[in-house]
Amino acid sequence: MESQTGSSLYCVPKDSPFFISTLNPAVSHAKCFRFQQGLFTDVLENHPTSNENEILLLNGYVLPGIIESHGHILQYGEMLESVSLFGTRSIDDVRTRIKDFLKTHKGEGYGTREKWIRGVGWDQTHFGGVMPTAKELGQDPTLTNLYIMLDRVDVHCVWTSQKVLDLLPDPLPDAPPGGVVVTDPGLGVFCDNAMDSIIFPYAPKPNVEQKSRWVETAMSELNKVGIVGVGDAGMRPDDIAILELMAENQQLTIRINVMVECKKRNTFCPKELQGMKLLNAPNGLRNQMLLLHGVKLFADGALGSWGAAMIEPYSDKPDISGTMLINETALTTVVSDHPDDQARIARMGIIPSIQPTHATSDMAYALSRLGPERLGHSAYRMASYFPTHKDPNGYPGPVLGSDFPVEPPNPFHGMYAAVARLDPATGTSPSGEGGWYPQEAITVEQALLGFTRNAAYGWFRENVTGAIEVGKWADFIVVDKDVWKDETGEALRDVHVTETWVGGRKVYTRREAKGENSPQQTLIMALQKLLSWATSYTMRDADQEL
Known part of the structure; x- marks a missing residue:
């Protein structure tokens, strides 16, 4: 990790197409900047005419560092050490992925009572639309006697093996309010609050060393795609303590803005927070590398597992309307009639947090879940939430993110999904090349703002981050493509980050290694x-x- 504390001048080469996109309306494009003690001290629209003692070159297009507004660092780090089930198209695919994982990690004790096999990414919509079972997981003799717990792609459900089920009391407890125990066609899947109360108490608890490693692994991967800040959407107090120690030891390469998630879901837990340094640090720890500004509450489940709460029943399951994870009676007292809820968002000062790739991942089955009328007028909105004129209260528009590890964290793929309304992996949609509900597409500029300036606003840190501007944190990235050149957003699909800087420290350089080179x-x-x-x-x- 390189650290620059002086005031050298950083410029794009004179005889090159490169430029610095500041996202500062007063000086939108620049050629050079300086920073000192982690802050930008000068931004120059043109190259200097006088001789400079030292000019350091930025060989690429420069952007403000990316702020991911909704992610899960610990879970992402754990996922990187688990079985990836993303893209599996059958239960047999899942079993094959697990067996491949076991071959790679032979002799490491995976599948024992003390070390369960963990995985994430399965989606029953690819298995004929029926939830899988423990019996199906164990049909391969290699897996029959192993402890396995696999998260659904949205992490709102877990699929367990028979060995895990054998740990549970007999008879099996009823699902708690806000939870679902799937019994049709058989046992094995537990969703939302049922995971917390029935399955998780029996799962092995990772230690501090493991969790610290997961954070480091996650940060390294996130820096590679230009992410300099993450709004961690739900972390337990004892895990926040790990981040505090890492911040004090200057081990963080990403600014983390944490939402507290209490051990008992949908509660606030002041006693659990006692002794936390962040409570008495309104400006965060270690030059604002770690911040605490939120509480995580769960309202409902997810669409893919029929858990998202609906006013009317699901179109493809007319006997259910989803799962409320907050007491419905209490919610009714604070939420009035619903028809104009979306229009009221900006008026009430609510900041929407949107994950564009959720739309492109869900578009294959959203129509069957919601039906054409509901899908057409109120689902997967994006453009509708951006103000059409300058908001007198300063509301800039939604903040954008990915919800990693539910979706891959690459922010440029998120921008592409928002601009093109197409799948970043394939460039397609059920509606054709024009995009899925293209009236909700946003511009390249709006997409960039959603991951930078708007995200800073959502952090209540718009005065210190989100743009390349004097007095703001020296958080920036260098990329190999001009993201502005194509208003369709196509350039966003193939952007590579070559450098990532956080507070004037270079935390990532694109290596000349297999998989990271141009031809x-x-x-x-x-x-x-x-x-x-x-x-x-x-x-x-x-x-x-x-």
């Missing part, structure tokens, strides 16, 4: 190796840490 870079590397062999000159390994 031109690959050719150059090959020629360099040939030259090396010819001259018997030993070059430093390209993967070595700088």
Whole structure:
């Protein structure tokens, strides 16, 4: 990790197409900037005419650092050490992924009572629309006697093996309010509050060392896609204590704004927060690398598992309307008639947090769940939430994110989904190339703002972050594509981050390693190796840490 404390001038090369997008309306484009002690001290629209003692080049297009407004750092780090089930198209696919994982981690004790096999990413809509069972998971003899717990793609349900079910009391407890125990076609899946009260008490508890490693692993991957800040949407007090220690030891490479999630869901737990340093640190810890500004509450479940609460029943399951995770009677006392709820959001000062890739992931089955009328007038809105004129109260528009690990964290894919209303992986939609409900598409500028300036507003930190501007944190990224050149957003699908800086520290450089090269870079590397062999000159390994 490189740290720059001086006031050197950073510029894009003079004879290049590169420029700095500041997202500051007063100076929208620049060529150079300085920073000192973690803050921008100067932003220059043009290259200096006088000689500078030292000019450091930024070889790419420069943007403010990305702020992910809704993610889960611990869960993402854990997922990176678990079985990835994203993209599985059958239960047999799931079993194969688990067996491949076991081969890779042979001898590491996975599947025992002390070390369950964990995975995330399955979706029953790819298995014929029927929830899977413990029996189906154990149909492969290799998996029969293993402890397995797999999160659904939205992490609102877990699918367990028979060995996990054997730990539960007999008879099985009824599902608690706000929870579902799936019994048709068989046992194995537990959703929402049923996970918390029935399954999780029996799961092995990771230790501080494991969790610290998960945070480090997650931060490393997030820095690679240009993320400099994360709104962590729900972290337990004892896990926040781990982040506090990492912040004090200057181990954080991402600014983290935490929402407290209490051990008992949908409560506030002041006693659990006693002794927390963040309670007495309104400006956060270690130059605002760690902030505490929210409480996580769950209103309902998720659409894919028929848990999202609906006013009218589901179109494809007319006997259910979803699961309320908050007492409905209490909610009714504070929520009035619903027809104009969406229009009232900006008027009431509510800041919507939207994950654009949720729309493109759900679009394959949203019509069957909601029906055409409901889907057409009130679901998966984006453009509708952006103000059409300057808001007198300062509301800039929604904040955007991914909800990683539910969706991949790449923010440029989120921007593409918001601008094109197409699947970032395939460039398609059920409605064709024009996008899914294209009237809700937003502009490239709005998408960038959603991940920068708007996100800073949602953090109540718009005065110190979200733009390349004098007095704001020196959080910026360098990318290899001009994201502005195509209003369709197509360029966003193939953006690569080459550098990520947080508070004037370089926390990521794109390595010349397999999987991170352009074809031109690959050719150059090959020629360099040939030259090396010819001259018997030993070059430093390209993967070595700088």
